[in-house]
Amino acid sequence: MSSGPAGHVARSTDRPHPETNGGKPVRTSARVFLRTSDGVAIEAVYEPGAAVHDTSRTPSDRPVFVVAHGFTGAVDRPHVRRIARAFARHGGVVTFSFRGHGMSGGHSTVGDREVLDLAAAVDWARERGHARVVTVGFSMGGSVVLRHAALHPRQTDAVVSVSSPARWYYRGTAPMRRLHWLVTRPEGRVVGRYGLRTRIHHRDWNPVPLSPVEAVPRIAPTPLLIVHGDADGYFPVDHPRMLAAAAGDQGELWLEPGMGHAEHAAGDELLARIARWGVARAG
Numbered sequence: 001m002s003s004g005p006a007g008h009v010a011r012s013t014d015r016p017h018p019e020t021n022g023g024k025p026v027r028t029s030a031r032v033f034l035r036t037s038d039g040v041a042i043e044a045v046y047e048p049g050a051a052v053h054d055t056s057r058t059p060s061d062r063p064v065f066v067v068a069h070g071f072t073g074a075v076d077r078p079h080v081r082r083i084a085r086a087f088a089r090h091g092g093v094v095t096f097s098f099r100g101h102g103m104s105g106g107h108s109t110v111g112d113r114e115v116l117d118l119a120a121a122v123d124w125a126r127e128r129g130h131a132r133v134v135t136v137g138f139s140m141g142g143s144v145v146l147r148h149a150a151l152h153p154r155q156t157d158a159v160v161s162v163s164s165p166a167r168w169y170y171r172g173t174a175p176m177r178r179l180h181w182l183v184t185r186p187e188g189r190v191v192g193r194y195g196l197r198t199r200i201h202h203r204d205w206n207p208v209p210l211s212p213v214e215a216v217p218r219i220a221p222t223p224l225l226i227v228h229g230d231a232d233g234y235f236p237v238d239h240p241r242m243l244a245a246a247a248g249d250q251g252e253l254w255l256e257p258g259m260g261h262a263e264h265a266a267g268d269e270l271l272a273r274i275a276r277w278g279v280a281r282a283g
Contacts, residue, residue, distance in 0.1 A: 030128075033104075034096070034120040040106040042117050044096035045075050046128055049088040063157070063282045064092035064130035065275065066121050068141030070163075070262045071110065071179070072196045074102030079263040086271035087136070090279055094125045098141070100199040107201035110183055111143045112209045118148045122155050134278035136160040139234070139262040143212045146243075149222055150215035157282035159219060160274055162227040163262040165235050166213040166242040175234045175261075216246040223281035224251035227266075227274065229259025252277075 030046045049062060065087040069080050074097040084093045098117050100108030108114070118135065125133050135156045137145035142164030149159045171177050182188035182200070189200045216224070224247055228240035237255060244253035254273075259265050266274075 036116040036120045040099045043103045047093045049092045062091040063132040064125040066094045066135045068137035070139030072198045090275035096121045107199045114144045115148045132157045132282040134158045134282050138162045146212045146215045150218035158223045160225045166239040213246050220250040227254045229256045232261045234261045
C-alpha cells in the first residue's frame, strides 16, 4: 500500500487524481483506506455516478452522497451496494465500513466514535471534487449522521437520517433487547465477531455521547430529513416524532406507511425520493 494525501492509505485500485476530458475533470471509481483522526483505518469506496459521462459537468456540479450503514453492515454487503446504486443515479457516492465492520480496523463503539469515521469519509468525498455533500445514514448510521452534523458544522450540505433511534439505551422491543445482549455480554460479542462479522468494543461508553435528539437542534441551518417506517420493529414511531419535534421548522419528517427498518426496508422508490430531496436541498 502507498500513502495518499491527507493521511489516506490508498490501495493500488485507487486512482486519486482526476482525468481530463476536454480540460474538464472526470473522476474515476476508487477503493481506499482512510485514516480517522484517532488513527483507525476505514475502508471506503467512491463511485462518480452515472452523470460522470456527461462531459459538460464536473464533480463540483453534482452532489455526493456519503452513506453511513447500519450496525453489522459493511461496504460490500449487498444491501449497502443496492443503496449505492440507487444514489449513483443522482450524483457521486461514497460508501464505507464503520470501524469494527468489514475490512475496517478497530472495534465498533455502536455509534460513538463512528462520527470520526463519517468525518473522514466526508473529507474524502470533498477531495474527489464535489462541492456539495449529502450524508445519509441508516439505523446506527442514522444516529451517526445526526451527531456528525451537530459536532462538525458546515461539513455537510444536507442530512438524511433513516430509522434512527432518538435516545440511547432503548430496550422497548425484542430486537433491541437482543442487540443489547449482543453488545454488552462477552458471549454476545463472540456471536457478533464470528456470526455477524462485527467486532464490538468491550468497554462501556465513558462519557455517554450526545444523543440523537440532543444533536438535532444543533444541526440548523443545515437541511434535515428524518425518514422512518410506521412498521419499524426496532424503534417505534415515538422516536422519529421526538427527533422531528426537536428539529422544529428546520427538519422534515417522512413517516412511511408499512415500512420496516433501515436499508432492507427502503425500497427503490423511497431511495429515489431521498436522493431527489438531497439534490434539491444541498443545492
